[in-house]
Amino acid sequence: MQVDRQADPQMREYAGVTRTLAAFIAQTQWADVPEDVRHEAKRALVNYFAVALAGAHDPTIEKAVGVYGRFSANEHASLVGRRECTDMLNAAALNAMSANVFDFDDTHVPTIIHPGAPVAAPLFALAQTAPLSGEQLLLAFVLGVEAACRIGNAVSPEHYQRGWHITSTCGVFGAAAAVARAMGLAARESAWALGNASAQTGGLVETLGTMSKSIGVGNAARGGLLAALLAREGFAGPDAPLEGERGFLRCAASRPDVNAITEGLGREWALRANTYKPYPCGVVLNPVIDACLALHRETRCALDAIEAVELRGHPLLRERTDRPDVRSGREAQVSAQHAVAIALARGRAGLAEFSDAAVADPEIRALGKRLRFSDEASGSVESAEVTLVLRTGERVTKRIEAARGSLAAPLDDAALEAKLRELAAYGGAGVAAEPLLAQLWTLDAATDAAVVMRLAQAPQAQ
Amino acid sequence: MQVDRQADPQMREYAGVTRTLAAFIAQTQWADVPEDVRHEAKRALVNYFAVALAGAHDPTIEKAVGVYGRFSANEHASLVGRRECTDMLNAAALNAMSANVFDFDDTHVPTIIHPGAPVAAPLFALAQTAPLSGEQLLLAFVLGVEAACRIGNAVSPEHYQRGWHITSTCGVFGAAAAVARAMGLAARESAWALGNASAQTGGLVETLGTMSKSIGVGNAARGGLLAALLAREGFAGPDAPLEGERGFLRCAASRPDVNAITEGLGREWALRANTYKPYPCGVVLNPVIDACLALHRETRCALDAIEAVELRGHPLLRERTDRPDVRSGREAQVSAQHAVAIALARGRAGLAEFSDAAVADPEIRALGKRLRFSDEASGSVESAEVTLVLRTGERVTKRIEAARGSLAAPLDDAALEAKLRELAAYGGAGVAAEPLLAQLWTLDAATDAAVVMRLAQAPQAQ
Structure with a gap:
């Protein structure tokens, strides 16, 4: 059915959203990016390489x-973190998959998009095949994240709730925008890149926790790169792939907030709402783990001295993480029972604590069974309260108001460095963390951004 | 938000839809396929090669x-229709794109899916890299079309109306199912292939009429092939990628008809509702062109003798095709003004009549401007009435009740053969139509299905 574009006042108002975004992508300069956003881009890349190495x-x-x-x-x-080399489309896909496979990557809070993986992976692949300075790559990364998250804002929260994996569905636009900018495409070709991306948007929440999820995330990175490569050759897309009558926004949500794509463009930056996880878990578990690690440090009590653990938090915490009987490390990442038990028992909550081996530990399973949930409807998802009920009858409570890694208590640069060091070691590829970190923090001064990829590669066998 | 699967009676009822479909794909034999469906598969392949050559x-x-x-x-x-060779993933994508680029391919009437392109292209690419008999390929094709169209039935008509390009979004499942069957995957791996496909479902109606559309159709073919290749290596998907709480069906439509996927499986066949276009246009124009060609034959009247043309049809005809001022052959495919004028003027309605050159003809443009629509709310989309109002005052009317190419008046085998001959010549690749036709009609007897691809390739330069 055709809709008369002129007769629909909403359509008229929104006409040109794709064009406006494309012009912003094509024309923004590094000098236009505020200092705090520039630094946040580097932080996001430190986190990206940390999780990709893991x-x-x-x-x-x-x-x-x-x-x-x-x-x-x-x-x-x-x-x-590997020795193999491949073509840039495959590298974009596989590196994005590595960076997201543990769900330990960054999170744009308003949308739950993990923007780093789909946007950074194609840019670094491009940098290995064409001259690209560190500054050019950083600018393209900032703009790609901006495109992905703004499109995500326009369709949130319905889009994700309905079942679309927003990191993949919006990530492909971010990848296309970033590569378009990095290749220096004009506004018209950048709009075509968004159009070519719109033909490739997909990925389902149902696949989370399975291998299939990674295909969607890899496709976002690969598809965005392909979209821009095609646009450069004159492969033309529709005028309004986002705001059109049958465009992405209306497919993705019943009542998209189309203005979210252009409002405050160049003044408000998505990277300012980007966060980095301290633990390889669903974000709602962050305050719970903070509390349990503090209780471990402060009480040092033996596990068999604990009669029960009471967990008070936002109802979403119970709805998403009440999983008493998990069988794999992957499932444990969204199990409060496992997270509470392992953090109390070991005083740590890294990848080793969310492995299949950790899940199989009978002591952990036994302690997990002694967890009791209670809802605190007025609370925020970033707060939680954990109470140890000891066999002596004593009660010890720890309350966290703002979880580590939240926007209110972000990981600082040192914590991000520590995360990269730990995950580089965990990955076991023999990548030296310090030169990689040094290069990332000074990336804006690098004449060739590809140097980062050489430092992040696993050394060849002797 | 978690939904309690057991507490939701609808969910319980539908549990296992993916598993049932996967078992059907893995276990159905050629002997289980009725003779008329076997023959329809060959007809669909004749049409596929015709349009891919064009x-x-x-x-x-x-x-x-x-x-x-x-x-x-x-x-x-x-x-x-080309000389180049490429790897099987690229061949799947590019051949599917060729077959669909003119929208001249087959149409599964209940869903408007064009199943031939996404399902046939990956199968023939696979046949060139692994032993596959003609019978095995035909069986896999039947099952792939079945999977794509059944999933499409479950989400129609909302899914397409909302703006998802159903040929792409459902085609990827069809491609995955077909390749899974052709590779002899077991039911569990076939379900994984569907899960790996679910991570790749995408494609927007907004891209129709632009180059971007082809990316989505190519991805469906490529992604389905990749999904099955991954599944064969143990790349595991979710249990319920279709019917799950965040699975494809609920993403795709508000109230999916989940039972449509399994009801009558093995008794009712989607290929029986597959049709082939006589003209390279939107299907609603078929009866209009039939009428105009008949008027051309029967009246032979000069264009300047026509004062006006009246077109009566279903309101959808006007809504979709009232496009008086088209600028390209691609746009002309959905313009009643162009279709009426060119068919009356030339007595033909092939690809040459819907080219940029045909659109630029001032006589055709002038006649198109003299078209008047009137709605016939009670009519069917397969009927239309065209009246020539001559300058003499005389009126000549032609009414078509069932358009050529509709389920009620399907193209017969001879018409499909003529279509392949004409489009092979139009494509200009020098592919000989007769040996290709002979091979397709006897494909079930071929020990190596790849022989078809050799016949469909453009001869190398001498």
Whole structure:
């Protein structure tokens, strides 16, 4: 059915959203990006390489490298934390998958988009095949994150709630925007890149916790890169892939907030709402783990001295994480029972604590069974309260108002550095953390952004 | 938010839809397929090769071959109507794009899915890299079409109306199912293939009429093939990618008809509702063109003798095709003004009549301006009435009750053969139509299905 565009006042008002965004992508300069946003871009990249190094040898990635590797045209681009090289489309996909496989990557709070993986991966792959300075890459990254998150804002929260994996569905636009900028495309071609991305938006929440999820995240990175490469050759898209009558926004949500895409463009920046996880878990568990780690430090009580653990938090916490009987590390990432028990028992909450081995520990399983939830409807998702009920009858309570890693209590630069060091070691690829960190913090001064990828590659066997 | 699967009676009822479909894909034998459906599969393949030969040198395809070709791992698979070879993922994408680029491909009437392109393209690419008999390919094609169209039935009509390009969004499941069957995957791995496909479902109606559309259709073919290749290596998907709480069906439509996926499985066949277009236009124009061609034959009247043309039809006809001022052949495919004028003027309605050159003809434009619509709310979309109002005052009316190419008046085998002959010549690749037709009609007897691709390839330069 055709809708008369002129007769619909809403349509008229929104006409040109894609064009406005495309012009912003094509014309914004590094000098236009405020200092705090520039620094946040570097922080996001430190986090990106940390999580990509951790994920590089996960079984999902091993299998993907095996299959995707059979369809590699050349060896122009490297894989983070691995020895293989591959073509840039495959590198974009596989590196994005590695960075997201543990759900330990960054989170744009208003949308729950993990923007780092789909936007950074294609940019670094491009940098290995064409001259791209550190400053150019950082600018393109800032703009790609901006595009992905603004489009996400326009369709949130319905889009994710309905079941679309927003990191993938909006990530492909971010990747296309970033690569378009990095290649210096004009506004018209940048709009085509968004149009070519719109034909590739997909990914389902139902796949989370399974290997399939990674395909969607990899496709966002690969598809965005392909979208921009095609646009550069004159492969033309629709005028209004976002705001059109049958465009992405109306497919994605019943009542999209179309203005969210252009309002405050160049003044408000999505990276300011980007956060980094301290623990490899669903974000709602962050305050719970903070509380349990504090209780571990402060009480040092033996596990069999604990009769029960009471957990008070936002109803969403119970709804998302009341999973008493998990069987794998992947499932444990969204289990309050496991998170509480392991943090109390070990005083740590890293990847090793959310492994299959950790889940199999009978002491952890026994303690998890002694967890009781209670809802605190007035609370925020960033707060939680944990009470140890001891066999002596004593009660010890720890309340966290703003979880570590939230916007109110962000990880500082030192904590992000520590995360990269720990995850580089966890990944076991033999990548030296210090030179990589030094390069990332000074990336704006690098004449060739590809140097980062050489530092992030696993050393070749001697 | 978690939904308690057991507490929701609808969920309980539908549990296992993916599993049931996967078992059907894995276990159905050629002997289980009724004779009429077997023959319809061959007819669909004749139509597929006809349209792929026509599209193989369209500017969209030329550009796509240029960019995709830079990312080709090997030359195992050929392109219909072209000389280049590429790897099987690229061949799946590019051949599906060629077959769909003119919207001249097949149509599953209940869903408006064009199933041939996304399902046939990956199967023939696979056949060029692994032993696959004609019978095995035909069986896999039947099952792939079945999967795509049944999933489409479950989400129609809302899904397409909302703006999702159903050929792409459901085609990826069809491609995955077909390739899973052709590779002989077990039911569990076939379900994983559907899950891996679910992470890749996308494509927007907004892109129709632009080059971007082809990316979505190509991705459906490529993504489905990739989904099955990954599943074969143990790349595992979710239990319920279709019917799950955040699965495809609930993302795709507010109230999906989940039972449509399994009801009558093995008794009712989607291919029985598949049709083939006589003209390279939106299907609603079919009866209009039939009427105009008949008027041309029967009246032979000079264009300047026509004062006006009256067109009576279903309101959808006017809503979709009232486009008086089109600028390109692509736009002309959905313009009643152009279709009426060119059919009356030339007595033909093939690809040449819907080219940019045909659109630029001032006589055609002038006649198009003399078209008047009137709605016939009680009519069917397969009927239309065209009246010539001559300058003499005389009126000549032609009414078509069931358009050529509709389910009520399908193209017969001879008409499909003529379509392939005409489009092979139009494509200009020098592919000989007769050996290709002979091979397709006897494909069930071929020990190696890849022989078809060799016949459909453009001969190498001498």
